[in-house]
Amino acid sequence: MRLDSVQFDAAVRTHQDMVFSIAWHFLRDRHSAEDVAQEVFFELHRHLDAIESDAHMTNWLRRVASRRCIDRTRRLRLRPRVGLESASEPSVPAQPGDPFLRDHLQRLLDGLPARSRMAVILRFQEDMELTEVASAMGIPVGSVKSTLHRALRFLREKLERTANGVVR
């Protein structure tokens, strides 16, 4: 795909929330998330010739972002951490729900193993199909299915225990 500077700038603006959000939800640190997101776009710029379409670019960005995030936590042995100063603004209006439960759910998500966490993020942030998640993470669909199943069961059970039946 051939893009001039203006077109690439437009592509960055189109996809920046998606890439930043994947990194933010996974790393839970604003600076690390921006760092990873910038690296992803920098890499995109170097591989533009391999991009065939807009849809391909979206999938490529999701794949590279998820792998960069997982690599980063493996390299630095990071666990997600978040402080008030690094909280990001939501790009969509907040949905109604119990703030306490959401906060608790977020903490439970943060405690998931890296691969499970990324699978949940891609599935529920990006509404990706299981095959798309598998392709993005470079693992078999069966692994995604079992990983998601285990992660969701863990989250649901923990949350239900806390909410005492508020969330069904």
Next chain:
Amino acid sequence: MKFEDELRGVLARKRAPTGFAERVMSRVEAPPARRRPGWFAPLAVAASLAVGAVSVGEFRRIRAERAGRELAMALSIAADKIRLAETKAKEVWER
């Protein structure tokens, strides 16, 4: 509220930080840092080893030459002394 909806709410997209795209573009448009090609390091190591080997060889050659010169001088001095002794011995014999 369903569990999945709650999860989607928690994982809603976040807005990228202000100026993110500008920072990406300035990084992309910056002139590339001059990087040494991949073959540079092996070549540099090979060159260093070659220079080292030549230096050691040259040092050994110079040392051998000096030793050779010293030996020649020592033999020459010894020969002179033998000739002197021979001359003196002849003089004593002829007397």
